[in-house]
Amino acid sequence: MSIDRAGRVRKLFPWVMKGGLALLDQGLYAGSNFVMSILLARWLAPEEYGSYAVAFSVLVFIMMFHQALFLEPMLIFGSSAYRNCLRVYLKALLLLHLCISLGIVLVLGVTAGVASKLGQTNGFPGALVGVAFAAPLILMLWIIKRVFYVNLSPGPSAGASLLYCTLTMGGLALAYRYNYLSPLSTFLLMGLASLVANVVLLTYLGLRLPSSQDAPRILDIWGRHWRYGRWALGANVMMWVPLNVFYPLLSSLSGMAAAGELKALMNFASPMYQASGALSPLMLPHAARVLEKRGHTGADSVLKQQTLLSISYSIPYWIVLLLFQAPIFRILYSGRYTEVVYLMPVVALACVFGSAFFGPANVLRVMGSPRLVFAAVSISTCVAVAVGVPITWAYGVRGATWGMALSEVLAFVAAVVLLRRKTRKLSQPTFTVPCSVPLGEVDNGS
Numbered sequence: 001m002s003i004d005r006a007g008r009v010r011k012l013f014p015w016v017m018k019g020g021l022a023l024l025d026q027g028l029y030a031g032s033n034f035v036m037s038i039l040l041a042r043w044l045a046p047e048e049y050g051s052y053a054v055a056f057s058v059l060v061f062i063m064m065f066h067q068a069l070f071l072e073p074m075l076i077f078g079s080s081a082y083r084n085c086l087r088v089y090l091k092a093l094l095l096l097h098l099c100i101s102l103g104i105v106l107v108l109g110v111t112a113g114v115a116s117k118l119g120q121t122n123g124f125p126g127a128l129v130g131v132a133f134a135a136p137l138i139l140m141l142w143i144i145k146r147v148f149y150v151n152l153s154p155g156p157s158a159g160a161s162l163l164y165c166t167l168t169m170g171g172l173a174l175a176y177r178y179n180y181l182s183p184l185s186t187f188l189l190m191g192l193a194s195l196v197a198n199v200v201l202l203t204y205l206g207l208r209l210p211s212s213q214d215a216p217r218i219l220d221i222w223g224r225h226w227r228y229g230r231w232a233l234g235a236n237v238m239m240w241v242p243l244n245v246f247y248p249l250l251s252s253l254s255g256m257a258a259a260g261e262l263k264a265l266m267n268f269a270s271p272m273y274q275a276s277g278a279l280s281p282l283m284l285p286h287a288a289r290v291l292e293k294r295g296h297t298g299a300d301s302v303l304k305q306q307t308l309l310s311i312s313y314s315i316p317y318w319i320v321l322l323l324f325q326a327p328i329f330r331i332l333y334s335g336r337y338t339e340v341v342y343l344m345p346v347v348a349l350a351c352v353f354g355s356a357f358f359g360p361a362n363v364l365r366v367m368g369s370p371r372l373v374f375a376a377v378s379i380s381t382c383v384a385v386a387v388g389v390p391i392t393w394a395y396g397v398r399g400a401t402w403g404m405a406l407s408e409v410l411a412f413v414a415a416v417v418l419l420r421r422k423t424r425k426l427s428q429p430t431f432t433v434p435c436s437v438p439l440g441e442v443d444n445g446s
């Protein structure tokens with residue numbers, strides 16, 4: 001082996017280790033939620049499982065809102081502007097998170113009360129109360145975990161996910177054994193497990209994060225997050241719509257059991273979306289540094305790297321799953337939901353393009369253009385909803401599944417087209433390289 005090649009291998013090895021830990025972190029956390037969804041599908045009545053599916057889609061909406069204004073900007077600014085004052089930065093974000101959480105609890109509490117007054121007897125009001133308890137604690141955990149990704153050291157975060165996984169799985173088994181299992185108890189377990197993990201990680205960080213004399217004002221932090229996150233917020237809302245709006249739509253058109261059928265299908269896509277999400281926090285700081293050094297000329301390499309990586313594990317996963325889809329359905333769901341197994345290839349199509357979307361979307365975010373990510377998902381979502389709503393009304397779960405697939409394909413194509421267009425503009429002499437301005441600042445053009 002040549003010296004140059006050996007040097008490249010030595011440089012690559014730490015990234016392989018960090019990437020493996022990031023996948024382990026996300027795999028443990030998402031894996032526990034995946035197993036929980038499978039067990040609930042086996043143990044709960046179809047209508048109760050549908051209530052869990054609709055409430056979980058509400059939780060996902062809150063998480064995407066939080067990701068846009070907290071987690072995504074944190075990876076950008078924590079790796080650049082606030083890199084030398086992470087302790088103060090984390091305290092400010094947790095205080096802002098507390099303010100947001102009060103609003104979340106109030107809105108969900110009122111919504112649960114209204115649902116109860118309307119006579120919902122399928123566990124949905126209780127599920128909303130559980131989300132009101134769990135959401136602030138889960139979101140707090142993700143803020144704390146992001147500190148380790150900013151420092152490119154996901155090991156402790158993976159340990160916290162292992163703790164979360166152990167607590168949720170053990171609690172779920174106990175709840176089932178003693179007949180306390182319900183959508184409400186499930187979300188309460190998720191919140192309690194997150195609380196314990198929060199305490200452990202905050203104790204760990206308190207001993208290791210250095211103090212800093214450079215203390216940014218909390219209003220300055222919020223202002224910077226808002227300027228970046230307002231476009232990411234719109235993009236995340238638009239990303240939530242095609243993958244989650246069909247749950248409440250199906251429940252109103254065909255009943256809660258139909259929402260449970262769709263959830264049973266999409267459970268298989270969840271691991272791949274989570275795997276892409278696991279790599280994204282690690283790749284964003286790396287991409288930010290690459291573009292800071294190389295300018296927009298590094299965009300193509302980052303795009304190809306992450307897109308190919310996403311497809312490389314998504315496609316083999318779906319090949320195996322589709323070959324054995326019928327027995328897998330029977331084993332995992334104990335004979336339930338087999339009437340929708342024929343839709344698995346459509347879910348696979350949606351998932352592969354959904355994973356690939358992370359490639360161009362991450363590059364656009366790092367180049368300070370979350371507005372273009374918003375534009376890409378807005379185009380795809382509007383088309384998918386315009387087509388998906390009527391076919392869901394006509395064909396039920398089948399129509400909803402095709403609506404999701406259409407949205408994911410269009411989102412990837414639109415993101416690639418917009419990224420190519422932006423890099424072509426930046427290559428012209430009249431345009432400056434985006435890294436000549438502070439990384440993460442949002443462009444007003446594009």
